[in-house]
Amino acid sequence: xDNRSEVREFLMSRRARVTPxxxxxxxxGGRRRVEGLxxxxxxxxAGVSVDYYTRLERGNLRGVSDVVLESVARALLxxxxxxxxxxxxxxxxxxxxxxxxxxxxxxxxxxxxxxLLDAITTAPAFIQNNRMDLVAANALGYAMYAPMVxxxxxxxxxxxxxxxxxxxxxFYPDWDRAAWTNVTILRREAGRSPHxxxxxxxxxxxxxxxxxxxxxxxxxxxxxxxxGQKTFRHPVVGDLELHYQTLELHGDPGLGMxxxxxxxxxxxxxxxxxxxxxxxxxxxxAAPSRTD
Numbered sequence: 190x191d192n193r194s195e196v197r198e199f200l201m202s203r204r205a206r207v208t209p210x211x212x213x214x215x216x217x218g219g220r221r222r223v224e225g226l227x228x229x230x231x232x233x234x235a236g237v238s239v240d241y242y243t244r245l246e247r248g249n250l251r252g253v254s255d256v257v258l259e260s261v262a263r264a265l266l267x268x269x270x271x272x273x274x275x276x277x278x279x280x281x282x283x284x285x286x287x288x289x290x291x292x293x294x295x296x297x298x299x300x301x302x303x304x305l306l307d308a309i310t311t312a313p314a315f316i317q318n319n320r321m322d323l324v325a326a327n328a329l330g331y332a333m334y335a336p337m338v339x340x341x342x343x344x345x346x347x348x349x350x351x352x353x354x355x356x357x358x359x360f361y362p363d364w365d366r367a368a369w370t371n372v373t374i375l376r377r378e379a380g381r382s383p384h385x386x387x388x389x390x391x392x393x394x395x396x397x398x399x400x401x402x403x404x405x406x407x408x409x410x411x412x413x414x415x416x417g418q419k420t421f422r423h424p425v426v427g428d429l430e431l432h433y434q435t436l437e438l439h440g441d442p443g444l445g446m447x448x449x450x451x452x453x454x455x456x457x458x459x460x461x462x463x464x465x466x467x468x469x470x471x472x473x474x475a476a477p478s479r480t481d
Contacts, residue, residue, distance in 0.1 A: 192281045192383060193248030199278065200246045202409040203265045204231055211266060226265075234264035250282040270377060270413040277380040296443045298325045305446075306330065311461065312450050313431075319378040319443040320388050321347040321371065329461065332468035333449065336360055336424060347371060348391060352399040362420050362428070372405040373412040380411070382443070419449075425467050426460040 205225035209216050214230055221227075226234075232242035237257060245253065245261065258279055262272040298316060306314050306327040313333035315326035323334060323345040331338060337350040337360075351357045351364075351371050361367040375392065382388055395402040414435060421429045431449040438444045451457040 192278065195248075195380070196250055196278050196282070197246060197248040198407075199274070199409045200261075200265070203267060203271065204228070204246070207266050212264070231261070231264050235260040237261075250279040253279055253282075255279075270373075270411050273413075274377055274380045274411040277383075281380070281383045296441050298444070299441065302438070302441065302444075302446075309448060311465075312448055313461070314446065314448045316438070316444055316446050317347065319382055319385065320391055321375065323347065324444070328468050328472070329465055332425075332464050332471075333421075333423070333429075346391070348375060348395060348402075352395050352402045359422055359424075362422050367419075368401060369405055369410070370412070370414060372402065372408075373410045374414060376406065376409065377411040377413070423460075423464065426464045428457075429460055430455070430457050 205223075207226050209221075209226065209230070212226060212230065212234060214226070214234075228243055228246065229239045232239045235242060235257070237260070242261070250258075255276070258275055259272075262275055265271075267275065296318070302316060303325055306316065306325060309327050310329075313327070313329040315330035315334070316324050318324050323338070326334070334345065336356055337347070337354070338345045341350070348371055351361070351368055357367075358364045375388075378385075379388060379392065392406070396406060416432075416434050418430065418432050421431070423429055429449075429451075431451060433447055433449050435445050435447045438446060451461055
């Protein structure tokens with residue numbers, strides 16, 4: 190990925206999003222020729238010269254201090270995820286980091302992590318890498334994503350499922366939200382792992398095959414998704430309203446674990462019990478029969 194192009198498009202898209210009123214800049218009527226803030230307005234808010242900010246927006250972050258980046262982040266009203274993304278882009282601009290590196294998504298799943306997943310018996314739990322591959326799960330986790338796993342020729346991948354499998358529109362009742370969320374996670378990971386060739390290949394594949402992915406990717410939105418609520422429509426047990434928690438596994442770079450839980454006493458809690466029973470039945474049917 191071209192880092193200078195990424196920097197330029199990210200900063201321009203964030204600048205276009207901020208209105209003078211949001212930034213506390215007084216306007217005096219008349220038609221503005223640009224959407225959002227002008228470069229000189231951002232420069233003034235960040236405490237740098239117009240020429241210096243123009244250099245940044247053209248994609249040149251080499252040698253820029255964290256102090257300046259923080260000032261630009263405040264001027265553009267970046268949230269925590271966007272600020273982190275800008276800092277990641279700046280780290281990539283360092284010549285030392287310009288050589289290809291082993292993608293963090295290649296981190297193998299340790300047996301101890303699978304033991305941890307298997308110890309969770311009443312909630313779907315899984316581990317994914319920075320390329321959105323499902324690399325490990327417990328029994329309920331595989332049952333939860335059975336439509337994705339069953340339809341995958343290689344490693345099951347959340348992004349390919351959402352954008353390339355028409356069945357995903359049934360699985361995700363709010364498909365637009367699921368698609369946007371997926372792209373914002375991928376965009377953040379692209380900034381954190383700019384030399385991951387497999388991640389680049391995934392983005393290239395989705396850009397070629399999905400018009401909606403191209404549109405969302407061009408928005409340059411980035412978000413962190415560590416907790417919240419999601420709704421699914423499972424083909425076996427129907428609608429599921431689940432709370433999720435995602436933890437980055439710092440001892441295993443590029444891997445994150447997500448656990449879905451149901452509100453106690455809710456219909457979804459009962460549906461998870463039914464899903465667990467179905468998964469056990471499927472596993473028993475698939476197991477080789479024993480003869481005395």
